[in-house]
Every structure is written in structure tokens, then in C-alpha cells.
Amino acid sequence: MIVGVPKEIKNNEYRVALVPSGAEALVQAGHTVLVERNAGMGTGIEDSEYIAVGAEIAVSAKEVFSLADMIIKVKEPIESEYALIRPGQILFTYFHFAASESLTRAMMSTQAVCIAYETIQNADGTLPLLTPMSEVAGRMAVQEGAKYLEIPMHGRGILLAGVPGVPPANVVILGGGIVGTNAAKIAAGFGANVYLLDINLERLRYLDDILPPNVTTIFSNRLNIAQLLPSADLVIGGVLRRGAKAPTLVSREMLKTMKRGAVIVDVAIDQGGCFETSRPTTHSEPTYIVEGVVHYCVANMPGAVAGTSTYALTNETLRFALQIANKGWKRALQESLPLLQGLNVAHGKVTLSDIAAQFGMEYTPAEELLTIDALV
Numbered sequence: 140m141i142v143g144v145p146k147e148i149k150n151n152e153y154r155v156a157l158v159p160s161g162a163e164a165l166v167q168a169g170h171t172v173l174v175e176r177n178a179g180m181g182t183g184i185e186d187s188e189y190i191a192v193g194a195e196i197a198v199s200a201k202e203v204f205s206l207a208d209m210i211i212k213v214k215e216p217i218e219s220e221y222a223l224i225r226p227g228q229i230l231f232t233y234f235h236f237a238a239s240e241s242l243t244r245a246m247m248s249t250q251a252v253c254i255a256y257e258t259i260q261n262a263d264g265t266l267p268l269l270t271p272m273s274e275v276a277g278r279m280a281v282q283e284g285a286k287y288l289e290i291p292m293h294g295r296g297i298l299l300a301g302v303p304g305v306p307p308a309n310v311v312i313l314g315g316g317i318v319g320t321n322a323a324k325i326a327a328g329f330g331a332n333v334y335l336l337d338i339n340l341e342r343l344r345y346l347d348d349i350l351p352p353n354v355t356t357i358f359s360n361r362l363n364i365a366q367l368l369p370s371a372d373l374v375i376g377g378v379l380r381r382g383a384k385a386p387t388l389v390s391r392e393m394l395k396t397m398k399r400g401a402v403i404v405d406v407a408i409d410q411g412g413c414f415e416t417s418r419p420t421t422h423s424e425p426t427y428i429v430e431g432v433v434h435y436c437v438a439n440m441p442g443a444v445a446g447t448s449t450y451a452l453t454n455e456t457l458r459f460a461l462q463i464a465n466k467g468w469k470r471a472l473q474e475s476l477p478l479l480q481g482l483n484v485a486h487g488k489v490t491l492s493d494i495a496a497q498f499g500m501e502y503t504p505a506e507e508l509l510t511i512d513a514l515v
Contacts, residue, residue, distance in 0.1 A: 140464045141171045143207025145200040146178040149214045151422030153181025153445035154452065156211040156232070161457045163192035170464050171195065175203050182449040204228075209468075211460055213452065214439055215242055226250035227486070229468050231460060233257055233272075236483055236491070237384045238411040238419075240498045243484065252468050252485045257409075258382045259459065259481035266381065267477070268459070270317050271451035273406075275441040277321030277377060280404040281310070281329065283440070284373040287402045287426060287433050294433055295400035297372045300330035307331045308372040313359065313388055313413060315342050318377030318406045320350075326373075327351045334367055364388060369396045376405040376413040382483070383493035384411040391415045391430065399431035408436040469509055479505055 142165055144157045155178050157165075162172045172194040176186060186196050197203045204210065204223035212232035216224065224230065227250065234255040236243045246253050256268035281299070288294035288308065301307035310326040312319045315337030326333045327350060335350070336359035337343050343356040350356075357363050368374065368389070374397075378385050385407040394403075394416055407413040408420075416429040419438040426435050441448035459478060462471045472479045482490045488503040489495045495502035 140208045140467075141173060141206055142460070142464055143197075143203040143210045144172065144174045144178055145203045145210065145212065145220075146175045147181070147213050147442075148200075148219070149217060149439055149442070152214055152439050152442040154213045154442050154449045155179045155182050155184060155445075156213050156453070156456070157460075158182070158184060158450060158453050159188045159192050159194075161453050161460070162189050162194040164457060164461065165464060166193035168461060168465060173197050173203050173207055175200055182445040209460075209463060211456070213442075213449075215239075216246070218245075221245050221249065224249040224251050227252065229254065229463060231256070231456075231463065233409075234483055235409045236494045237382060237497050238409060243489070243494060243498060243500075246484045247487045247489070250487050253483050254463070254468070254472075254478065254481045255382075255483045255491075256456065256481070258483060258491060259477050260381065261477050268452070268455050268481075269379075271455055272441045272448060273317035273377075273379075274321050275444060275448045275451060276406045277318040277375075278325050279440050279444065280318070280322045280375045280377070280406050281325040281373075283425075283435055283437075284310070284375065284402050284404045285329065287404075287435055288372060288400075290400075292426070292433070293400065293428060294402055295372060295398060297400075299326065299373070309367075309370050310334070311364075311367045311371040311374045312336065312377060313364070313375065314377035314379065314407075315339065315346055315356070316377060316379055318379070319375070320346060322375050322377060322406075323350055323354050326375075327354050331373075334371075336363065336367075359388075361388075365393055365396070368393055369398070371397060372401055374401070374403045376403065376407045376417075378407050378413045379410065380493070382491050384497055385413045387413060387415050389414045394430045394432055397430070397432050400433065401431075402433045402435065405434070405436045406440065408438050412436060472505065473509055479509075482508075
């Protein structure tokens with residue numbers, strides 16, 4: 140199989156989908172790896188490092204897309220890439236379809252096979268390709284929140300840790316999953332007063348055992364959230380519904396109760412966001428203000444720390460990419476339930492029920508699609 144790695148062109152996206160060690164593994168398995176020129180520069184990887192392990196360098200994205208059987212990316216294709224995608228071509232990347240009907244319809248129109256990192260699911264319910272980036276984003280959320288609390292950033296001018304004689308900041312974290320847990324660790328390490336909310340009591344009991352004493356676990360409901368917002372300096376949204384739009388937990392009316400210059404970081408923005416006032420932003424224009432509250436809603440947060448996140452991501456993606464390349468997409472999905480869970484759109488059909496429900500589209504179970512002999 141020819142495996143293509145185009146350069147990421149989303150705003151300030153510095154990650155690359157395959158590092159040289161991954162390219163080497165695919166080459167040793169008998170595949171051709173075609174990497175767009177300078178694709179790894181944002182992570183500090185030179186073209187010569189890919190060439191040294193047997194990969195080939197393409198002069199343009201057009202060349203990569205025109206030759207590759209499978210495209211491995213980090214972020215979803217953007218509009219300028221749509222016309223490059225061929226029918227039957229495998230796209231293996233983060234899609235977050237539930238946040239964009241236009242992207243969903245565009246990929247249906249391409250007749251490509253879209254396998255989404257974020258919905259690949261193990262038997263125990265864990266999401267192996269989402270986990271490493273959720274770890275990064277959760278930790279970054281506190282880092283970014285602390286920065287935007289500074290007065291030059293239009294924040295309240297509050298130091299998360301406080302100082303002797305001055306109390307620390309109050310940090311409210313919505314969601315006790317991977318994002319929330321990592322955010323709580325970092326915020327607690329700063330010395331902030333941390334309030335971590337989730338709807339899973341067993342999860343809250345576990346987190347109460349492992350997190351420091353300055354983290355208070357609270358059952359998540361509208362009333363408890365509303366009671367915490369007026370005293371919050373930083374609110375981090377880290378809720379997730381696999382493959383579906385994130386629930387809206389903070390309305391605009393609730394936002395009005397927050398202090399002027401408080402900050403929200405909506406890590407759930409990839410899936411539509413969990414604040415009513417959230418909209419995607421970029422690393423070049425990361426924030427905006429609504430009701431006096433600073434909103435940080437960057438949709439590719441880990442892209443800013445590519446030197447860490449690229450390697451964390453490819454540590455997980457490579458084993459799945461090898462399965463697809465070695466067996467072809469149809470057999471790989473038939474033999475791997477986690478990979479089967481990753482199929483979102485294929486040959487113009489939506490194969491994830493949450494996406495179909497979100498946009499009122501016809502749903503075709505992935506298992507049914509794999510039995511159609513014409514779709515090889």
C-alpha cells in the first residue's frame with residue numbers, strides 16, 4: 140500500500156501524522172511511504188530523516204493525495220483539500236464530524252473511507268487515539284487559562300497559586316475524564332482551589348482518592364455548576380460524548396453570573412463545545428470576550444506543542460495504521476472491533492449513529508457496509 144503523509148495546513152497546526160520511526164515500520168512491512176516536503180518541520184523533523192528510513196518525499200500535497208491509497212493526517216481535511224481526495228481512498232485522522240455538518244457532507248461526497256481517530260474504542264470503553272491528545276489538552280488548558288487570566292490578556296489579573304496572605308484562584312473543571320483529570324493535576328500543582336465535576340460517582344470516588352487535597356470532587360448537575368460559576372476564576376470544559384456533539388453545560392445566562400475577566404477554556408470545542416457561547420478559535424486569534432468573560436476555544440490546542448504531542452499521538456496511531464496497511468481497510472475492520480468503531484463515513488454513507496442523528500442523515504451500520512462485496 141502507498142501511505143501518504145501530507146503537511147498539515149490548519150491554522151498553526153505544527154504536528155505531523157507520522158514520525159520517522161513510524162515511516163520505517165511501514166517501509167519494513169513492505170509499504171511505500173510518501174511524505175510531503177517539509178511536513179515534519181513544525182515538529183523539528185527534517186525531510187532527510189524520512190529519507191534515511193526509506194520514505195519518499197513528495198513535492199506537494201496534490202502529489203501525495205493523487206498517489207496514496209491511505210492518507211494519514213492529524214486534523215480533518217479542510218476545504219482546499221476536498222478536491223484532492225479520491226473515491227475509495229482511506230483517510231485516517233481526527234474528524235470530529237459531529238461538530239461540522241459541512242465536513243460530513245463533503246466527505247460523503249468524496250466517496251472516501253473515513254476512519255476517525257477519536258471514535259476508535261477498546262473493549263473497555265477507552266479511546267486510545269483520543270487519550271494522548273486529551274492528556275496534552277487537559278494540561279495545556281491550565282497553562283493557557285493561567286496566561287489569559289493576566290491583565291494584558293484582558294483577564295482578572297489573578298495568579299492561580301496566590302501568594303502568602305492572598306488566596307489562590309478558583310478553578311472549576313467540567314468533566315472528570317482524561318482532560319479533566321489532567322487539568323486537575325496541573326491546577327492542583329499550581330496551588331489553585333480546584334472543583335472537579337462529573338456525573339459518574341464511581342469516577343469521582345476514584346479521583347477523590349488519587350488527587351491532592353486541594354481538589355474537591357462534586358457531582359455534576361445544573362444547580363451545582365450554577366453555584367460554582369460566580370466564584371470561578373477559570374472554568375475548563377472537558378466533557379465528551381464519543382462521536383457526538385458535546386452537551387451544553389453553561390448557558391449564556393449562567394455565564395452572566397461570572398466575574399468580569401474570568402476565563403473559560405473549552406477543550407470540548409472539537410465536538411461543538413460545552414458552553415453556549417463557545418465558537419472555534421485559532422492559535423493566531425485564540426480568544427474573544429462574551430459577557431466580560433474571556434473565551435479560549437482553540438480547536439487544535441495540542442498543535443502548539445508539537446514537539447510533545449506529535450510523538451504522543453503517533454505512539455498510538457502507528458499500530459492501527461499498520462493493521463489497515465497490511466490487511467486493507469475492509470479486512471482490518473472485520474478483524475478489529477476497535478478499528479470498526481472508528482469507521483464514520485464510507486462510500487457516501489454515514490456509519491456512526493450519533494453523526495446520522497445529529498444531522499438527520501440516513502445511518503448505515505458499519506458491519507452492513509463491510510458485507511457489500513462491491514466495497515473492497
